[in-house]
Amino acid sequence: MPDGTSRFTCKGKTILHYMGTSTFSEYTVVADISVTKIDPTAPLDKVCLLGCGISTGYGAAVNTAKVEPGSTCAVFGLGGVGLAVIMGCKVAGASRIIGVDINKDKFARAKEFGASECINPQDFSKPIQEVLVEMTDGGVDYSFECIGNVKVMRAALEACHKGWGVSVVVGVAASGEEISTRPFQLVTGRTWKGTAFGGWKSVESVPKLVSEYMSKKIKVDEFVTGNLPFNQINEAFELMHSGKSIRTVVKI
Secondary structure, eight states, X not given: OTTSOOSEEETTEEEOOBTTBOTTOSSOOOOGGGOOOOOTTSOHHHHGGGGTHHHHHHHIIIIIIOOOTTOEEEEEOOSHHHHHHHHHHHHTTOSEEEEEOSOGGGHHHHHHHTOSEEEOGGGOSSOHXXXXXXXXXXXXXXXXXXXXXXXXXXXXXXXXXXXXXXXXXXXOOOTTOOOOOOHHHXXXXXXXXXXXXXXXXXXXXXXXXXXXXXXXXXXXXXXXXXXXXXXXXXXXXXXXXXXXXXXXXXXX
């Protein structure tokens, strides 16, 4: 809880919340600022994904970066969050969306979500940022790092066009990691930004996102690649880590 206590116990022992949430509980008590009401007809086994991944990626494009119509974007990492960024860029009217990943098996799905082309950094002898600068005649207008790799964060910034390029860090790096680049990259007009929950205010925004899903403005069903019972949760993680799934919904 915000005051450092926990409302959970098991066999007399206190259980702490993971990341401040308690999503494996059938019932839970939360602060009033953490509760929001959504369309009662919305399928919970789908809109549960709007609690983080999809909302964060989608919002990174439409809220944090404020992608403009006709712009060029590069998305590093084509997992669930990266695909949501691509969806956001497409909704915002980007004319060229380049997906970047070392797993070519993700390319077809990325194109289904709106990527115009996909490239694998391992196919080039030069740094991927140099490849992108050449491909886009000076760099992309917007780039997004959706992995949590500090070296890729730097590459994403340096792939931006000088003067106006914006790079958004969406991925969460390991504890203690640090990012770096030459100051020249920023002095020449690039902007490095971070995003939390895609810039949405959860209580008022989640119902709107659910409504957008229900009206088919945004994709949600397409992110669900499987459903598993709770006792197979490790299997769900393995599917994600191996790149064989986007999101597996676990049923308690």
